[in-house]
Structure formats: C-alpha cells, structure tokens
Amino acid sequence: MVQSTEEGMQSFEELVRHYSHSCLWWLGPWCPIMRLFHPEAIKPVLQASVAVAPKDPLFYGFLKPWLGEGLLLSNGQRWGWHWRMLTLAFHFDILKPYVKIFNQSTDIMHAKWRRLVLSGSPSLDICEQMGLMTLDSLQKCIFSHHSDGQEKPSNYILELLNLVVRRHQQLLHHLDCIYYLMADGQRFQQVCSIVHCFTADVVQQRRLTLGHVGREAWLQAKQGKTMDFIDVLLLAKDQDGQELSDEDIMAEADTFMFGGHDTTASGLSWVLYNLVCLPEYQQQCREEIQELVKDKALEELEWEDLSQMPFTTMCIKESLRLHPPIIAVSRRCTEDIQLSNGCVIPKGACR
Template sequence: MSSFMSAAIAPKDKFYSFLKPWLGDGLLLSAGDKWSRHRRMLTPAFHFNILKPYMKIFNDSVNIMHAKWQRLASEGSARLDMFEHISLMTLDSLQKCVFSFDSNCQEKSSEYIAAILELSALVVKRHQHLLLHLDFLYYLTPDGRRFRRACRLVHDFTDAVIQERRRTLPSQGVDDVLQAKANSKTLDFIDVLLLSKDEDGKELSDEDIRAEADTFMFEGHDTTASGLSWLLYHLAKHPEYQERCRQEVQELLKDREPKEIEWDDLAQLPFLTMCVKESLRLHPPVPAVSRHCTQDIALPDGRVIPKGVICLISVFGTHHNPAVWPDPEVYDPFRFDPENSKERSPLAFIPFSAGPRNCIGQAFAMAEMKVVLALTLLRFRVLLDHTEPLRKPELVMRAEGGLWLRVEPRR
C-alpha cells in the first residue's frame, strides 16, 4: 500500500463522522439494517429506465460549460482549471437530476452550490487539524460556525423541495404520478425516493429522503469531476489516443444533427470506454475506502484480520500494484480490451469499490463521463499546460493548485 495513501485518509469512523451533520444517515454513512433497507429501496432509482432521461440533462449541462469555454477561447485557446469548471457542471447536472431544479449555477453564483463546495472544503480542512476533531472545540471556531450555517442552507433547500413534492403528490395515486411523470420523462431522484416502499409497504421518512438526496449531491459531484479532469489530462498527454476517441465519436454522430449522445450510443464507444477505465485505474477518484470487519478474515498467507478491526483498502495501491498491473504508471487503454481483461481478477479494478457496499451510482457516473468526454473531444482539442499536476488525495483525488489544461475550439 502506498504510504501517502494510508496516511492521507483516516479510518471510516473519524473521518466520516465529520460528514454526519451534513449527510445524516444516507447510504454512505448508515450501517446494518438501516443501510440494507435503504440500499434495497434505492436500487430502482438507478435502473437504466430512470437513468435514460438523465442523458438529456447531461448533454444540456455540458453544452452550457462548452459555451463558456468557447467564449473564453474565442481568441485562440483558453487555459482552464478543469476541476473548477467540471465540478460546477456536475453540480448543475445533479441539481437537475435530483431535484429538477435549474439554478443556472454555471453562469451565475448559486448560494446552494456555494454551500456544498464550502462544506466539502471545510471537512477536508478539519481533518488536517487534530484539535478540531473535538466537536465542542470545532463549533466554537469561525470554520465550525461556517459549517453549521452551510449545513442549514443545504438542508433548508432539500427540505423545501421535499415539502413541495409532498404537497403535490398525494392528490394523485402513486401509479398516476409514475404514469404522468414517465410520459413527460422527468422522474427525478426525489420523486423516486418519495414513491419507494420497502417489502412491508413502508415509505422513507422526510429525514431519510433528505439524507439520501444530500448524500447523492455530495457523492456525485466531486468524484465525477475528479474522474473527468484526470481523464482529460491523460488524453492531453496522449494526443494519439485523444484523436482515436474523437474519430470514434465523429463516426458515431456523423449523420446526426444536433450532435447529442443518447443512451444507446454509450455501448457504441468501445475505445473511449477503455480510455475512461484506464484513467480511473491510474487516478481513482476515491483513493481509499475503509470497512469495519464484522468477522475474522483469513488471508491467503494464513494471517487473520480479527473481527472489529477497521480495514483501509487502498484503491490507489491496488491499481498501482505491479504484481497485478505491469508497468502500473503507464497509461495504456488496451489493458481494458476485452481480450486482455479475461484472466484478470474482478477485484483488480475497483474505482467504484466492490461488494455489497459498492457505489450505487456507478452507471450514472459512467454515463455522465462518456457524454462529457465525447462532446468535449468533438468540439475541442485538449492540450497540456506547462505545469505537471501533482496528485493530492483528499476526499477525492485532486491536483495540487488545480488541474490546468488548455482547450482549443475545433473548426
């Protein structure tokens, strides 16, 4: 395990507890029966029938970002911090998918979006100062008060949407709602949560719905932005792969106007998909995960991890292990050619974690990344900046001082 990974990320209990006041008991932080019940209830929210209409949102959100890039690059090329631009775009996208709310946050500042960005930054900052790990001390500091205020703002926004929907839902039966909504193709995450029932016909409480919606907003923006930023960096570094992806997209969309990526297109981009996966291997957005062992675990060499221990699994370490991945530092999309993947363990590549608590949103994330990459390469050439980005593992894999690249509009 690479030493900087294990040092940079605390075991689940401490680190994740800082997120609790914000994210409540959502899938990321809950455990036991509550987690299993919620996971079962939320699984349908990520069924491809629900995800399909989100494709329009992904296209629209990336179009807004690209219009901004065109303006900035109108004199030639623009030097951009990918993290900054893409995080705003993924937040814009999520707000539309989760709440059907358009805050226009890519064009003008949104209080709600600013609060989410502030909360993420404050959690990382708090983690780096041991004294601030104590709640009573933390909430006496200016940062602690800022955290409380931002939490309140985010919760008020989510609560208001839930209340508004509760008022409009009961007037119709559940099936009517599904029918009416399905026809207009706008069943958002809040709708699905409000309509879901467990085996005993019990619904989620408002508090539960808020926790899941806030968790999805948090989990879904930074991770995807990290994945995309590093992906564009790798393709800027390897123009031959960038060009091959671009040709694949051009071929797919050649007779189509407007140029939009649809659900069925996602399976028609094999090389682009290989490039996405190889980037997720080299720069996994979540560099490590931790698990609390509920029983003794015997390792192949005979040693035993005792029950009750917290295990840190280094996703980064696994993806860079030369015994599993020869020449691990080399960016080579052909590792993910189906022919070359046959013999490989399914646990060699775990950007979305693995097992029952793996990422519930992975199909959502992969779809969004492919749409963004395809349209970006269609419209821009992505070029290296003179500064080499340095990995900076925080909540997600970031780059020290931002990840700067140049974009040049294609004729």
C-alpha cells in the same frame, strides 16, 4: 497527516512505493491506523462481514451532520433496506432520459469555454469547470432544479467538502466541543443549514403535491417526462408497503449530491488530462464519437450510443484505474483479522 495538496499526494505515493503491502500509523497515542495498499492485503478486510469490519465512525463521522443516515453512512439492516428501496432509481428506464440533461449541462460548459477562447483567455481550471457542470447536472437529475449555477456559481457542496477535509487534517478539530467553537465549525453548521433547508423544501413540497393529486394521477402526469431522484424515492415502497420518510429521502438526496459531484468531476478531469498526454488516443476517441454523431441533426450522444464506443470506454476505465476519484475506504475492526502475510489487524484498529 497527509495534506490534500500536490505535495501531499507525492508523499503518499512515496509511502506506497516504500511500503508496498501495508504500514502502521498512530493517530496520537491511542488510535492505530493500519494502511493497506496491496490488493491481497486489502482482500481479507473487504471480504469480512459488516459486523466484523463496519465503517469507521472517525473517518465518516464528520460527514454525518451533513449527510445523515444515507447509504454512505448507514450500516447493517438500515443500509440493506435503503439499498433495496433505491434500486428502482437505477433502472435503465429511469436513467435513459438523464443523458439529455447531461448534454444540456455540457453544452453550457462548452459555450463558456468558447467565450473564454474568443476573449483571449490563456487558460482555465478544468477541475473547477467540471465541478460546476456535474453539480448543475445533479441538481437537475435529483431535484429538477434548473439554476444558473455554471454561470453564477454558489457551490455550497464543494465548500462543505473542503471544510470536512480541513477538519480531518487538524487533530484538535476532531473534538466537537472544540471544532464548533472555531470559525470552520460555525461555517460548517451554517452551510449545512442552507443545504438542508433547500433539500427539505423540495421534498416537503413534492410530498404535499403527491398527497394532493394521488399516486396514480402523479404517475400519469409523469409519463413521457423525466422522473427525478426525489420522484423515485417518494414513490418507492418495500414489500410491506413501507415508504421512505422525508428524513430518509433528504439523507439520500444529500448523499448523492456529495457522492456524485466531486468524484465525477475528478474522474472526468483525469480522463481529459490523460488524453492530452496521449494525443494519438485522444484522436481515436474523437473519431469514434464523430462517427456516432455524423448523421444526426444534433451532434449529441444518446443512451443507445453509449454501448457503441468501445475505445472511448476503455480509455475512461483505464483513467479511472490510474486515478480513482476515491483513493481510500475506512473500516474499524470489531474482531482480529488475519492478513495474507500472517499479520493480524487487532480489534479496534482502523484501516
């Protein structure tokens, strides 16, 4: 198993250089795993229907006790219904006020950095700092929860993620009957309970308030204010008037906390790393941003500014291309799939 370390990443890069198209691994004597690297090799699998290439329950199953049946782990009709219900949450009118929240969380992070500089600290862990900032932003955007998390971190989300990664790397821990007897398995259950209790409390209290004041009064009270993710999901209805249940909303909230926290922190950290390696591009980005904020009372970017920074956007996209936060997806074939080179992924194989 490839370890989640610098050495593990280097060995994986060497594997891709040697097998530029694909290679076959065995997870024990019973489970073949086809690793596809080249875009032309991956294309037939990604173009296959959900029925033919559904999400692999082994790869994603360890997340289910934590994330439930949200967008990441659901399939078929359930996934389609949830996607339609969540579309409203990504409307520009909902997202625009979040820029102010991002600015506030970033200001907190910058203030910490300035204090470290004044104290003579020689270095800091950018990934850790970015993770705390993105977690702070998500708590505000999803729950309207304003904590002191960047100053006094208690990162249960990252702990759960590390526990899942460790479980994936230890074959005996793939078995529930063994894993939940181990210290890691027991801690995983404890932290899941903490996270679920927090999410359930927010959702249930918010639904009680909505039921008490009524939908129209609720919307009236929210005019001119930021609607968080929980608000949007509580108000969502399909064409038949069906609403998301508390369990559905909890699953989506936990999924977006997981999916938007570490990935965003990783992407931002790599952007900064790449700009440090290319100081001339770093300077161009700086000048582009300075030009946008030079006549503002507060040196903060607003929603309308995001489309006015083409060079910075190109640098961000190139960094994401070079160092994507998500480096793999996993599917389990229910039918044989033929690749472009004539090889066949047999039914039941993972990729």
